[in-house]
Amino acid sequence: MSIPGLGQIPVQAAVSSTRTISLRPAWEWRFQVSPGSSLVVKVLAGTAEKDGVELALRNAYTFSGVRSKILTWHGCELEIEGRCDSDSVAEYLNPIANPATSHINLHARLSDMRVDATRQRREGPRVLVVGPPNSGKTTLAKTLTSYATRQGYQVITVNANPRDGMLSLPGTLSASVFATVMDPEAVDGWGSTPTSGPSTVPVKLPMVFHYGWESAEEDEDLYRELVGRLAGAVSARLSEDEEVRGSGVIVDGIGVSGDGQIGMELTAHVMDEFSSKSLPWNIREINIVVVIGPASLHKEFSNRFANEKTSLGEPIQVVSIDESDGVLPRDEALSQHSREAIIKEYFFGDAKRTLSPQIQQVDFDSLVIYKLADYSPDEKQSLVLEEPSSLMQHWTFAVMNASVRDSPDVIRAANVMGFVYVADVDEDRRKIKILAPVSGRLGDKPLIWGKWPEPYINLLG
Numbered sequence: 001m002s003i004p005g006l007g008q009i010p011v012q013a014a015v016s017s018t019r020t021i022s023l024r025p026a027w028e029w030r031f032q033v034s035p036g037s038s039l040v041v042k043v044l045a046g047t048a049e050k051d052g053v054e055l056a057l058r059n060a061y062t063f064s065g066v067r068s069k070i071l072t073w074h075g076c077e078l079e080i081e082g083r084c085d086s087d088s089v090a091e092y093l094n095p096i097a098n099p100a101t102s103h104i105n106l107h108a109r110l111s112d113m114r115v116d117a118t119r120q121r122r123e124g125p126r127v128l129v130v131g132p133p134n135s136g137k138t139t140l141a142k143t144l145t146s147y148a149t150r151q152g153y154q155v156i157t158v159n160a161n162p163r164d165g166m167l168s169l170p171g172t173l174s175a176s177v178f179a180t181v182m183d184p185e186a187v188d189g190w191g192s193t194p195t196s197g198p199s200t201v202p203v204k205l206p207m208v209f210h211y212g213w214e215s216a217e218e219d220e221d222l223y224r225e226l227v228g229r230l231a232g233a234v235s236a237r238l239s240e241d242e243e244v245r246g247s248g249v250i251v252d253g254i255g256v257s258g259d260g261q262i263g264m265e266l267t268a269h270v271m272d273e274f275s276s277k278s279l280p281w282n283i284r285e286i287n288i289v290v291v292i293g294p295a296s297l298h299k300e301f302s303n304r305f306a307n308e309k310t311s312l313g314e315p316i317q318v319v320s321i322d323e324s325d326g327v328l329p330r331d332e333a334l335s336q337h338s339r340e341a342i343i344k345e346y347f348f349g350d351a352k353r354t355l356s357p358q359i360q361q362v363d364f365d366s367l368v369i370y371k372l373a374d375y376s377p378d379e380k381q382s383l384v385l386e387e388p389s390s391l392m393q394h395w396t397f398a399v400m401n402a403s404v405r406d407s408p409d410v411i412r413a414a415n416v417m418g419f420v421y422v423a424d425v426d427e428d429r430r431k432i433k434i435l436a437p438v439s440g441r442l443g444d445k446p447l448i449w450g451k452w453p454e455p456y457i458n459l460l461g
């Protein structure tokens with residue numbers, strides 16, 4: 001390239017960025033790759049897994065906008081092509097020193113319980129994963145789910161943390177049966193959100209509820225109500241499907257502060273909701289609480305549940321797991337990019353499958369839009385009708401599985417049919433341009449404008 005007066009700007013010579021890494025048993029290769037770049041990883045020899053998902057030999061896996069790790073139990077050789085923001089190899093002299101060993105031991109215990117449960121045609125283990133924010137809860141929930149799937153079990157995994165979505169957009173609570181492999185390349189590590197296009201990894205169909213806030217504390221009443229709905233959906237599925245019943249449930253919980261002061265009550269509520277007390281079916285209680293992190297938190301949970309039993313008379317087991325030193329403090333920019341990528345992928349697909357969303361221009365009057373009201377403990381009403389305005393530009397709305405004639409209470413507790421994106425609002429002409437994954441009339445279903453995920457992208461720009 002030449003700029004007048006400046007002469008030639010040196011262009012960095014292209015160098016091959018392909019390298020190989022050898023890992024010994026129980027070692028991990030940890031990496032972070034920014035959303036702008038991509039990294040292609042192949043397992044050349046041995047065996048390796050990402051969050052419990054086994055990577056096929058010589059298959060090219062592309063990662064972008066993620067921070068994660070590849071772990072080997074028997075040793076492997078990896079080929080890595082592309083540039084990482086950072087990477088390192090975690091070496092352990094003894095496999096027991098890697099907290100991942102306790103993950104596999106926990107899985108073995110759950111697996112034994114599933115064998116017994118399936119034989120006796122009763123419920124398999126119901127596990128809740130808790131820990132401080134950013135301690136590896138989701139990674140553990142994914143790993144346990146994946147190990148169960150690899151053994152042919154069909155667990156129901158629940159995301160009770162609205163900050164990140166599971167098979168859905170952030171701001172939602174969801175549950176899904178995992179009967180097939182997860183997608184290791186997916187930005188959120190679970191898999192793509194269900195869309196209309198073909199997929200190399202079988203698509204999961206989650207039950208999704210719209211919470212619309214980043215943290216469970218922001219509207220506790222709504223959070224409690226939706227967790228109750230989610231528990232009801234899970235319970236219904238357990239009662240009607242024997243295979244799922246024997247496999248059990250894994251709940252990825254919300255962050256709890258190290259001293260148990262923040263998040264403990266809501267966590268106890270999640271446990272209550274998954275209990276027979278509130279449901280017509282019997283014995284759906286959480287019977288294993290996995291606490292990641294400080295001993296103080298483990299003690300707090302052990303004390304709290306020491307004398308409680310499930311309705312089957314089982315004690316509630318509180319299991320402690322060390323936090324891996326690979327889990328670093330949250331990188332806000334990376335998380336924001338990952339949320340953005342998930343929204344983009346929902347509408348446009350990814351490198352493997354391109355989707356063609358529909359753009360519709362509709363009159364203001366043809367849509368029924370509710371906005372999440374600011375939380376007030378004295379005011380139950382959390383939805384208020386809202387006239388379209390330019391403030392809505394670039395926000396994603398949930399399309400609710402309800403009628404526009406339903407009351408706000410019914411609408412807020414309905415499950416989510418899908419999402420639309422507000423591309424443009426013309427206040428003068430009273431027209432709103434909406435992007436939707438499929439064509440169809442929008443006016444029949446109420447839309448909810450939440451507070452999370454926040455808008456930061458112009459999808460059409």
Ligand SMILES: Nc1ncnc2c1ncn2[C@@H]1O[C@H](COP(=O)(O)OP(=O)(O)OP(=O)(O)O)[C@@H](O)[C@H]1O
Pocket residue numbers: 028030031066067068069131132133134135136137138139140161163255324325326327328330
């Ligand atoms: N051993 C590891 N090596 C490298 N990165 C890891 C490791 N374990 C987890 N991570 C990464 O650390 C990040 C945080 O982990 P994770 O999302 O599981 O924590 P969390 O407790 O669920 O967080 P939150 O409270 O925000 O939900 C993720 O990007 C995850 O992929």
